[in-house]
Amino acid sequence: MPELLSQDTIENRLAGLEDWQYRDSAVHKTWKLKGFLTAVTFANAIAHLANEADHHPDLSVHDYNRLTVRITTHSAGGVTENDLTMAERIESLHRDS
Numbered sequence: 001m002p003e004l005l006s007q008d009t010i011e012n013r014l015a016g017l018e019d020w021q022y023r024d025s026a027v028h029k030t031w032k033l034k035g036f037l038t039a040v041t042f043a044n045a046i047a048h049l050a051n052e053a054d055h056h057p058d059l060s061v062h063d064y065n066r067l068t069v070r071i072t073t074h075s076a077g078g079v080t081e082n083d084l085t086m087a088e089r090i091e092s093l094h095r096d097s
Contacts, residue, residue: 002073002080013084017091026072027079027087031094032065039067042097046090053089055082 007022014020020029033039039061046069050056058070071087073080 002076002082004073004076004078004080005084010079010084014087017087020087020091022079025078026070027083028068028070029087029090030066030068033067035065036061039065042094043067045093045097049089049093050086053082053086055086057086057090 010022010027014022014027017029020027022028031039031042033042043059043061046057046059055071055073060068060070062068069087069090071083072078073082
């Protein structure tokens with residue numbers, strides 16, 4: 001089972017990722033996108049990336065053009081290296097789109 005990370009470690013890593021937050025034993029980010037289709041398209045791109053990594057975040061498309069991502073390692077009961085790596089990969093995916 002992956003090892004839980006300390007709050008300091010999580011916050012230090014998130015400092016390099018714009019607008020990511022740590023709360024409720026997970027890392028989160030909400031994007032405001034151009035419209036509903038853009039939000040759903042980005043959610044689908046994340047779904048493909050997550051499926052390849054076999055590490056699946058919670059995705060929520062809401063308020064027409066917003067996408068919220070919540071990542072935690074359920075089996076470990078909190079945030080692990082896998083979660084921060086996934087956040088970094090999602091952030092790269094967004095920058096490259």
